Amino acid sequence: MxxxxxxxxxxxxxxxxxxxETELNYSSTFELLIAVLLSAQATDVSVNKATDHLYKAANTPADMLVLGVDGVKEHIKTIGLYNAKAENVIKTCRALLDLHDGEVPDDRKALEALPGVGRKTANVVLNTAFGHPxxxxxxxxxxxxxxxxxxxxxxxxxxxxxxxxxxxxxxxxxxxxxxxxxxxxxxxxxxxxxxxxxxxxxxxxxxxxxx
CATH class of the missing domain: 1.10.1670.10 (Helix-hairpin-Helix base-excision DNA repair enzymes (C-terminal))
Known part of the structure; x- marks a missing residue:
């Protein structure tokens, strides 16, 4: 061509x-990160249904840690691979708090170092949240x-x-x-x-x- x-x-x-715009629902960079993490091998529609309830219970890294793995599972169990995804959500929240003051980093290397965040997820966050090409x-x-x-x-x-x-x-x-x-x-x-x-x-x- x-x-x-x-x-x-x-x-x-x-x-x-x-x-x-993305068809994933989110109201903060953190919510976008978690939604994209959950979207692997799942439709945006199914992720939005799950996060609608999840984010009402917890929409910050600290609140998500309080919810815990089992609490996250309860909200996302309609999504494929929810067990592994719940584990990664909690590990990622802990890393955000320990390494980035609870903020989602505007940096590819730092994003890809987060549990469950691969190159594709990092690219979505860099593009959609931070406006990178x-x-x-x-x-x-x-x-x-x-x-x-x-x-x-x-x-x-x-x-x-x-x-x-x-x-x-x-x-x-x-x-x-x-x-x-x-x-x-x-x-x-x-x-x-x-x-x-x-x-x-x-x-x-x-x-x-x-x-």
Whole structure:
């Protein structure tokens, strides 16, 4: 895919949705961090249902520690891998208090050192909470990047690195959200909705489905 096509794709995304946002519910950087931590192999809808109750019980690292592992489990047991996630939530809260005065760090290395926080989670927090041009490649972004030839790669890191290089700088901060939303609602896994796609004429997918 050439430079002009990529620029036009993101120009259209911006025109269609000037201020894209995550679909995870949160009211603080800490709440965002916990929501993203919980979202691994789970839908945003399921995470929002769980955190709606969890954050009413505890929405700071200190309050979460008081709730404890068992208390967190009670609120998130509808989410996959909830046992391990509850353990990581409590360990992360302890680390935030011990190492960062209870604040979520604006630093990749510090974020990735938190229990249960990998590169993708760190990228979401850096991008969504702190406005860094970071690219959290989930299944949607990986699929789209390869399917439409935007930034093909064999691994998640390959795709991330390519996207960071080829997306025009003025679109980088919001690109993560545009691509996720596009993959979630239009360029879906089983049967992409090509007929209603705003970038269909720019897309290089060879098996388009007119719907």
């Amino acid at each position: 050439n430079k002009q096509k990529r620029a036009e794709i993101f120009a259209r995304f911006k025109a269609n949705n000037p201020t894209p 970071a690219m959290a490649v989930d299944t949607h972004i990986y699929r789209i990047s390869n399917r439409i030839n935007l930034a093909p790669g064999k691994t998640v890191l390959d795709v991330e690195n390519k996207l960071m290089k080829v997306i025009p700088k003025e679109y980088l901060v919001d690109a993560h959200h545009w691509l996720i939303l596009h993959g979630r609602y239009t360029c879906v896994a089983r049967k992409p909705r090509c007929g209603s796609c705003i970038i269909e004429d720019l897309c290089e997918y060879k098996h388009k489905i007119e719907t």
